[in-house]
Amino acid sequence: MSWLPKWEGTSESPGDLQKLDVDSQTRHMALSSLFMEVLMMMNNATIPTAEFLRGSVRTWIGQKVHGLVVLPLLTAACQSLASVRHMAETTEACITAYFKEGSLNQSLGWGPILVSLQVPELTIEEFLQECLSLGSYLTLYVYLLQCLNSKQTLRNEMEVLLVLSKWLEQVYPRSVQEEAKLFLWWHQVLQLSLIQTEQNDSVLTASVVRILLMLQSRQSLLAEERLSSGILGAIGFGRKSPLSNRFRVAARSMAAFLSVQVPAEDQIRLKPGSELCLTLKAQQALSALESLPSSKQYVEYQDQISQAAQFIKHPGHCLQDGKNFLALLVNRLYPEVHYLDNIR
Template structure:
């Protein structure tokens, strides 16, 4: 025990000495003579003793330093070194930074047990880095590319540790605080950089702690929702298990209570549809009542009418909303529901059907040109149109009018003129060459819709079937398959 204490004391004094001396250019520039170079008999010069000491010291067990000593050392660095130390390419600063990172536990030693204060020390180092970068950015002496590289380096150093969820969350929060201290345009660029970094990371990366960290540290709700969406997407894209579920996401996602409305609004406008689905599930899990289900349905209806997928990358996320909405509608129609609930269900389903038809159009119907059928081509894929037109056709049969719902299977189907028209449009899709490759999926959807043994309660099953046929690789859809 005494030897360990002596070793620790020596390490503290040595790191203090290195930090104290490494800023002295005169000492660093001193060189020593070493023998003679035969056959010319000229003395040779070696690097300065201080530089040699800095090189040798990088292999010392700096991770043994305690938190209090490390805070004191880094405090001295913060007051006696310029923020540009972090960016210096010179040997001495680089070697000193390496030792400081090692002391923070950010260069893990494979054969050494981590220090019990490792997370706290790492947090001190990350916060110092962030403060230095903010100072440099505000002073206009740091390019965006350098700032992005530094943020990426910080995130990478955190992911190299072996920590529990909340420890990772704390360090990610410290690193993401950089986005709060820089200018607006720089913050936008850094948020985009984090999102692209997430997409590149792949498997074996602690994504969910980063998801939790977003709501804890980011001041911008816009940044928060976009990075959260990227976290959830990366979680499903890179999960090692094929049957990855939503449970861990719900446990990790934290919606800021003071800015819920802003959070939901930004999620809609920014296309954070998976984030909104997680919010729906959390809300339903928090209160198992018909009233809560109705409030949630109202939210989903509002969102469905207000959003439009930006392209194939976003479109399938809406199936999660609609699957949950159809399930909730059938819950509302159970015997305990009154006449008011039944009427509300009919109107809600008719509104959903109308919106599905709009989403399935070949061209956007907004604006003056859209009103006369000359709008821009819709950004959604052909398979998405198959899904929404199939679901709309199904609803046209199960909700034939404002006063009718088809809640039980029957011997045959009585199709209204509107339902016949919508089914005809769906069945004719494969005759168009752009939908020819989807003929099998269309035929299976039509077969499901025309089967008289299916009623309104089978709507979620239809969505699951279409997800299997047309989007088999999207793991976030496993919950509805």
């Protein structure tokens, strides 16, 4: 397993190091087999019993499992659960547990998860759709990273970017527990978009612009106080958004940033300038962001909003600074969420 920590500077001989690696793999497989036996009980149980077991497993993972112990359980869930829904729920619970505070060797990061998530190819499409409907966004993020690692070509990266953009058009987090996961997706969009624009290909750049405009539109939608779906939503009387105020600050900030950096369907700011020429859309987005503290529910985020607005209005910033801006928002608004540490 390539993600295992390096033992440089220790007294072990090369033979000892190899034994440690083999021992770790053996332990992983042994624990995975044990977990598989337990999880397979859900496959043959009656529906009420299976649902009870499903709830019990998720509670157990959430309360008792953490750190590297999660890895064999993650592998077992992929290899033993017949229900794709149960698989998608369990993998998400495992990844969430892996990143609990104080439970992770930070130097390992996402590597162990990428190795341990092994979704059967026969069920992959159904699995991905189930993840989308359940809000298993961390699992989908891991899948995307696996796709990127499997074939490191510009064409593959563009295909992943297109898949991710399609997903972003479909999803709306159902709770505050799901919302921050989207930052990983936004970061990936920014990163892959920049790679494509570096090719100086007008067709690729046009595709990137469309994707970024879509992302900006979705972020604006997520920043709204009320849901816009349904008849009542269409006239401004939709249900209250299930998302937190701090997420709406982040979403509105990113939407304003992109409205400045991608001002039109045929324009994109890839280099900084001496001044900004803001479109009406960008002016409105910035105004909406800066006016948030006038509402008492956003007063506590006044400093973060001010810092975000200053960053956006700085002419020395361009699309290349998008990842840094997202990192700024994550650091100021979500310091406790450890699965975001790799994009800080």
